[in-house]
Amino acid sequence: MARKPKGRFVDGIVLLDKDTGMSSNFALQRVKRIYNAAKAGHTGALDPLATGMLPICLGEATKFSQHLLDADKRYLVTAKLGVRTDTSDSDGEVVQTRPVDFTQEQLDEALEHFRGDTMQVPSMYSALKHQGQPLYKYAREGIEVPREARPITVFELNFIKLEGDELTLEVHCSKGTYIRTITDDLGEMLGCGAHVVMLRRTAVAGYPYDKMVTLEQLEALLAQAEAEEQPPKTRLDPLLLPMDTAVSNFKEINVTDDIATYLMHGNPVQVPNLPVDELVRITLGEERKFVGIGAMNDDGLLAPKRLIVLRDQQA
Numbered sequence: 001m002a003r004k005p006k007g008r009f010v011d012g013i014v015l016l017d018k019d020t021g022m023s024s025n026f027a028l029q030r031v032k033r034i035y036n037a038a039k040a041g042h043t044g045a046l047d048p049l050a051t052g053m054l055p056i057c058l059g060e061a062t063k064f065s066q067h068l069l070d071a072d073k074r075y076l077v078t079a080k081l082g083v084r085t086d087t088s089d090s091d092g093e094v095v096q097t098r099p100v101d102f103t104q105e106q107l108d109e110a111l112e113h114f115r116g117d118t119m120q121v122p123s124m125y126s127a128l129k130h131q132g133q134p135l136y137k138y139a140r141e142g143i144e145v146p147r148e149a150r151p152i153t154v155f156e157l158n159f160i161k162l163e164g165d166e167l168t169l170e171v172h173c174s175k176g177t178y179i180r181t182i183t184d185d186l187g188e189m190l191g192c193g194a195h196v197v198m199l200r201r202t203a204v205a206g207y208p209y210d211k212m213v214t215l216e217q218l219e220a221l222l223a224q225a226e227a228e229e230q231p232p233k234t235r236l237d238p239l240l241l242p243m244d245t246a247v248s249n250f251k252e253i254n255v256t257d258d259i260a261t262y263l264m265h266g267n268p269v270q271v272p273n274l275p276v277d278e279l280v281r282i283t284l285g286e287e288r289k290f291v292g293i294g295a296m297n298d299d300g301l302l303a304p305k306r307l308i309v310l311r312d313q314q315a
Contacts, residue, residue, distance in 0.1 A: 007038035010233065011059035011308070012240025017212035018046055018054040027215065031056045034218045035236055043068035043204065043246075044175070049089050052201035053212055060308040061243035064293070068246050072155065074172045074203035077196055079183045081165045084193030088123055088180035092195065100165050100192045107159070110189040111169075114182055115157050119149035123181050152177045166197070206248070213239055243308070244290035250281040253294070253302060260284045264291065264310070268301035279305065 014035075018027050024045035032040035041062040043055045052075075057065045082100045085092035102110075156172035171179060180196050187194025202209055221235040259269045263282070274280070274296050282304070284291050292307035 007032070007036045008233075009059055010035055010037050010237065010240070011061055011243050012237070013061050013243060013245060014056040014058065014218075014240060015207055015212045016054045016056050017214045018051055019214065020051050021048055023048050024054060027054060028056055030215055031218065032058075034215075034222050034232075036232065041065050044073075046201060047089065047180075047199065049091055049196065050199040050201060052199075053204050053207065053209070054201070055204055055207065055246075057243070057246070058240070059243075061246065063306045063308065064243060064246040068204055070175050071205035072172060072174055072203075073177070073201060074170070075179050076160070076168065076170055076198075076200045076202055077179050077183060078166055078168045078198035079187065079194040080197045081167055081187065081190070081194050082192045083195055084184065084187060085195040087195075088184040089196040089199075096193050098192045100190075102190045102192065106190065107162070107167075110186055111157050111159060113189065114186065115154050117151065117153050120152045120178065120181055121149045122147050123178055123184075150176060154182075157182075167194070172203075205246075207241075207245070211241065242290065244281060247279070247281050247293055250279050250293065251275055252283055252288075253280045254283045254285075254288060255302075257285050260291065263294075263302070263304055264307060266304055266307075268297050268299065268303040270300075271302045274300070274302055282307075 014031055016027055016031060018024065024042050028040060028042045031037075035058060037058045039062055040056060040058050043057060043065045046052065046054055055065075055068050057068075080090070082098055083094055084096040084098075086095050087093075153174040154171060154177065155174070156170065158170040160168040160170055162168075171177075171182070173179075179199055183194050183196050218236065218239075221239075222232050225232045225235040253271055253274065255263060255269065255271060259271070263269050276296055279293050279295050280302070282291050282294050282302075283289060290308070291310070292304055294302050294304045297303040
């Protein structure tokens, strides 16, 4: 007999504004506990030093978290020039100090080097796995693991300001881009070294910045609901974004109730205007209720890939 899950069934996405000093997993567990959610997952870790947008998927939304992990990101980063650390951020140990002496022209030329499609060697202080262990665990033991350069894309790298020895940039990049590595490499190109002292993620995919909430705000809403003797969901659930926002860039395929009966049992179905080699967002009936994602199979039919469990929200 299946064990009853702890917590309630609640589906949606919380746009958490993560504070500095906490791990992404710590933030995830706090949100899960506040919502009393049976299931939760985040969409790509932020360093403890970093702040900003961390989408937390609850319930059935976790089935589509990978698509947010794969999405473009935007960051605001401040680098301290003249000081290089072993972790490329202010949490690390200083390994070298050098004078800062470059022109604006040299800075502009160096920044251009990072724009577009490039290859990046991940930092030893990243969460990438080697033989089942994250690289940062090896780094803390003084073990250097060979890493292969990986393709990344920097769509925008904008100069914001240079005040004293602190340089602020805005970065719009593809998944898997390490801002700390860009900062360290930039410092070496400028001949002075650099490390990250502030990093804020301002965007994931197309999610709006103004929809972010902090842990403190969520906890205050929970306390307010308890003080009013109301179910916590009355205060908390209105903050949830629909789970299909994780795949909002996919073409929508709307199916009728009759067809959906076959589809929801895992059977491929015939639908018009189905794109080739693309995942699609499947909606049901006139209400266009999101039920999952699918793709064309070898027979030209719509085959389900990830479907949600249709259920009523429970307290």
